[in-house]
Amino acid sequence: MRLVVDLNRCQGYAQCAFLAPDVFAMHGEESLLYNPQAAAEQRQNVERAVAACPVGAILLELTDEDMAHLPAPDAVAGSGARPGGTR
């Protein structure tokens, strides 16, 4: 999966670092570092982080590999891209 965090919008609430610690990490008090291409196994954690971000700063795109991994019942068939955050 590919992700990008709008760090203008990020306010360091650290919900993502709590829910997906292998992908997001706080660096100091309020700086966020993240892995822009997390492994497919992280999908559930990352989706939780996207949903939990109070400022909606995380944009996530699931790739075909992610769709094959852990197929969720609510996944839209054939949809390769899915916005995880809003502008």
Add this chain to the structure above:
Amino acid sequence: MTGVGTHDGALERLKRDGRIVVVGASLAGLRAAETMREKGFAGSLTMIGDEPYEPYDRPPLSKQVLLGHAVADRTALPRRRAIDADWHLGVPATGLDMAARRVRLGNGDEVEYDRLLIATGVRARPWPNEEEGALEGVFVLRTRDDAEGLQRALAAGPRRVLVIGAGFTGSEIASACRERGLDVTVAERGAAPLVGALGGVIGEVAAEMHREHGVDLRTGVMVTGLEGGPAGRVRAAHLSDGSTVEADVVVVSLGAQRNTEWLAGSGLGAGPRGIACDAGCRAFDIRGIVTDDIYVAGDVARSPHALFGYQFLSLEHWGNAVAQADTAAHNMLSESSDRRPHLWVPAFWSSQFGVNIKSVGVPPMGTEILFTQGSRAERRFAAVYGYQGRVIAAVTFDQCRWLQFYEQQIETTAPFPPPFSTVDRRPEGNKPVPADFPDPSVPTHGPTITLSGYSPADRKMTFTPARH
């Protein structure tokens, strides 16, 4: 009928089977293409990029990637939607024929357009001495390839890294080196790091951060030459104060240059300071007349901003690329009465030495600065910049949640010094001090906002006459 032009069907035809070409396949180009498709553009979309990679994100390159938390070739940007484009990657655009509406490519191909979006961005300013710059171990940092090479060089455990230039990128590189336990010297021509972007008062705070983290910071000096060893590897740098720094890795971090050379002679208002455009992202030609089919977005654009005296601003900001691309795409596919101005309030962030630095507004316009909240000593504060009695910008160190408030203050042209008494009883009181920006006529590298005058046809600096 709502007006002439609305119902002649031209816009519908453009949306149905027009040809849109986007030059520059990075953040701005990608986001613009996505917006065009979202708005129902069904014609042909061509994306041209000089790097052989699909659009990727650059901010991680000087942070996560140098720290080894992420890999340089895995920062491709997530897509908001499929854009169904014809991609020309690894091929630079080399020319523009405005009359024939054609873009010339480096491989000899030509692409015709009905609407053109230029988002060619900036590149790292190279070391002025080409021979020295070509020495092994000398880097710049802008692209994915740059980051990969630098990361590898840092992982090899150099004895000392020299960073030339203490703007945001240079400071972030120095920070990453220290975190990796590498000895690092930073040479900065100005009086302190970040002075061009944030002024001398904040620059002094930045200088303390460098020194406390063990950076050998040398300010007020220039690097006069790089010296190579017998194997063509860089070995040392000579400084203007007569000293020599021995280093196996040198990172040249002297700011950016706008990618506009390919437009020389085209008749477009493009030059070293970028491409002038109106508030609706339409490019000006060299006569100062706005074009109707050529749009600009991202780092390469300079556009007038109502909040900042209609000065032309060039913004090397991630958020500006996203917002301006969106506006440009919207306007490219709209009747003139439906077009929107690009009125994004400048904002950026930097992460260095474990501190989150964020800013809104245009700090270099500020003549005075006032710490309004928090503690300078603890590196946790908000400070506002004043210009002619109003709040023009704000900066926070590890206090980003206050920025929204200051953004409102800027948008509403709130008075400076701020009349509200702060939550803190500050020992020094509420007295503004000079913001201490360097003389604007002396070029500095590293300001992420460039104020570039009023006139789109300012002949003093913009136009390079064609030689062919």
